[in-house]
Amino acid sequence: MNVHLPEPSDIAAIPGTDRFYCVSDNGHVMEIGADGRVIREARNIAYDLEGILLQGDTLFVVDERSRNIIWLTTADLKPVRRLTIPYHGGRNRGYEAIVWNPVKQRYLLITERDPVRIIELDAQMRVVNEVPFDAGVRDISSAVWHDGQLWLLSDMDMQVLRCDPMSYAITARWSVPVINPEGMAISNGKLHVLSDDRQRLYTYELPGHAH
Amino acid sequence: MRIERSLIIVALLIGAEASAQVTLGNGDHVLEITGGVSMYYNQRFLKEGETNKRKDRFNLRDAQLQFEGRYKNSFNYELQFDMADLAQASAGIIDPENPGLMDANVTYKGIPYLDIYTGLGETSLRGDNDPSGQLEYIGRIEASWPSRFRKVDIDDRRVPVPMVAVGVNARYTDKAQPPGAFLPSFSAGEYNIKVIDGKKTTVGGDIAAMYKGFSVQVEGHMMRLEPSAANSALFQQLSRDQHEGYVMAGGYYAQANWWNKKLRTILSVRYEELNLNDLATGLSQRLGGAIAYQVRGNDVMIKAQWWHILEEEATVDPLRWTEQARVGVQYLFR
Numbered sequence: 001m002n003v004h005l006p007e008p009s010d011i012a013a014i015p016g017t018d019r020f021y022c023v024s025d026n027g028h029v030m031e032i033g034a035d036g037r038v039i040r041e042a043r044n045i046a047y048d049l050e051g052i053l054l055q056g057d058t059l060f061v062v063d064e065r066s067r068n069i070i071w072l073t074t075a076d077l078k079p080v081r082r083l084t085i086p087y088h089g090g091r092n093r094g095y096e097a098i099v100w101n102p103v104k105q106r107y108l109l110i111t112e113r114d115p116v117r118i119i120e121l122d123a124q125m126r127v128v129n130e131v132p133f134d135a136g137v138r139d140i141s142s143a144v145w146h147d148g149q150l151w152l153l154s155d156m157d158m159q160v161l162r163c164d165p166m167s168y169a170i171t172a173r174w175s176v177p178v179i180n181p182e183g184m185a186i187s188n189g190k191l192h193v194l195s196d197d198r199q200r201l202y203t204y205e206l207p208g209h210a211h
Numbered sequence: 212m213r214i215e216r217s218l219i220i221v222a223l224l225i226g227a228e229a230s231a232q233v234t235l236g237n238g239d240h241v242l243e244i245t246g247g248v249s250m251y252y253n254q255r256f257l258k259e260g261e262t263n264k265r266k267d268r269f270n271l272r273d274a275q276l277q278f279e280g281r282y283k284n285s286f287n288y289e290l291q292f293d294m295a296d297l298a299q300a301s302a303g304i305i306d307p308e309n310p311g312l313m314d315a316n317v318t319y320k321g322i323p324y325l326d327i328y329t330g331l332g333e334t335s336l337r338g339d340n341d342p343s344g345q346l347e348y349i350g351r352i353e354a355s356w357p358s359r360f361r362k363v364d365i366d367d368r369r370v371p372v373p374m375v376a377v378g379v380n381a382r383y384t385d386k387a388q389p390p391g392a393f394l395p396s397f398s399a400g401e402y403n404i405k406v407i408d409g410k411k412t413t414v415g416g417d418i419a420a421m422y423k424g425f426s427v428q429v430e431g432h433m434m435r436l437e438p439s440a441a442n443s444a445l446f447q448q449l450s451r452d453q454h455e456g457y458v459m460a461g462g463y464y465a466q467a468n469w470w471n472k473k474l475r476t477i478l479s480v481r482y483e484e485l486n487l488n489d490l491a492t493g494l495s496q497r498l499g500g501a502i503a504y505q506v507r508g509n510d511v512m513i514k515a516q517w518w519h520i521l522e523e524e525a526t527v528d529p530l531r532w533t534e535q536a537r538v539g540v541q542y543l544f545r
Contacts, residue, residue, distance in 0.1 A: 068238060114232070198357065
């Protein structure tokens with residue numbers, strides 16, 4: 001499916017629908033339909049959005065360059081809160097993903113590469129721990145929570161990883177033959193992988209019978 | 212003593228952390244500091260009778276620092292310099308192809324679909340224009356399939372579908388000097404064709420492809436040089452009837468690469484052919500091979516390279532050597 005949004009970088013599935021929220025390298029946030037067309041949009045929310053998390057009526061989006069987490073309401077896609085979580089690694093190697101880990105009751109903010117770090121934040125968004133992630137992949141481009149496990153996507157190595165929610169040790173991995181896979185979502189028993197360069201969303205049967 | 216010191220530096224670099232890039236920011240304004248160091252040992256195999264071995268040496272190739280900043284979505288700026296070249300320049304050896312100041316620019320991005328750019332670090336663009344006052348006009352068109360093509364030589368992602376990029380370019384300048392005026396001595400470049408007193412028209416094309424760790428690049432350029440002076444050295448002392456007022460020069464290279472993820476190794480072969488002056492007999496042809504071992508990705512690598520001269524255009528570019536071997540190390544902090 002073609003996504004009618006330049007340089008899409010991550011997606012979040014909207015439960016109970018076939019629609020997605022999507023962020024882009026240009027700092028835009030959009031809701032897209034099952035056909036990939038934009039239903040509504042909020043432009044220039046930030047500079048380089050790379051990660052998105054939908055939690056209830058709130059969207060959390062992450063700006064890689066400014067190290068900002070931005071809260072938006074799903075009702076009107078308007079920013080209601082911003083927070084800077086400093087990180088002094090490469091400008092274009094900053095935060096790529098945000099996900100809620102209900103097992104640990106922590107938000108996970110994940111850096112792209114050199115090094116990949118999982119930064120744990122408590123429910124009030126205070127940094128409480130940093131975990132080096134050295135699992136034989138060169139980068140992480142997206143993260144989602146599904147079925148009690150953390151799922152990660154590697155762009156450079158074109159792999160989907162399933163990780164233990166406590167230790168983040170890898171419990172399974174699969175190859176995804178997609179150019180520049182930057183975003184991932186799981187919904188309705190399907191794995192959706194978003195290609196930035198091709199502006200396409202690929203849908204697969206969820207591997208590992210983890211429906 | 213020098214060898215020992217260099218080996219110690221190499222050992223230190225191999226053991227160093229690669230994730231040394233630094234970014235400072237306050238949300239709207241972000242400044243990133245990156246750079247790199249590379250050094251090598253070079254060994255040339257000379258022709259019989261040649262005795263000057265000055266190219267057999269350790270050399271600091273790059274010692275670069277780059278400051279790259281962005282303010283909101285309005286301004287990008289960049290300052291990049293190479294301390295190895297600056298040190299050379301301070302000793303009075305100025306290489307116009309590799310000036311110490313590599314980039315110094317500000318780009319305004321506030322107008323949609325238009326970038327406004329100012330400030331170049333190249334030596335040739337510092338100070339005044341040459342006496343002709345003329346500019347060079349450059350155009351390029353490129354396309355890629357099936358998606359945006361990353362401008363890299365090595366397919367270190369093992370792309371699952373074949374990817375191709377094609378580009379064509381053209382350049383034109385007329386730097387005919389007014390009476391009594393001359394171009395600066397360094398402007399002619401290594402082969403006396405970089406900037407000429409007269410017209411220069413260049414067309415070129417390139418193609419790049421990659422698939423599952425394999426990649427190829429082919430690039431060619433052809434230029435028509437029309438020197439103003441009837442007795443220009445480019446005419447090789449031929450008569451007007453023979454040279455017809457112009458000289459053709461150009462060439463191409465073809466390079467193939469293979470990246471093996473498991474072995475963390477890149478193998479490359481490259482063929483180059485140049486005809487530096489079609490009025491002079493002969494061609495320059497050389498064949499090269501290289502291997503790079505990724506100690507820590509592309510940021511820390513050990514490299515070995517070999518060149519073999521197949522043929523030389525002796526009247527224009529005489530060489531003292533037949534083979535060259537080089538072993539080096541590269542450390543990028545970015």
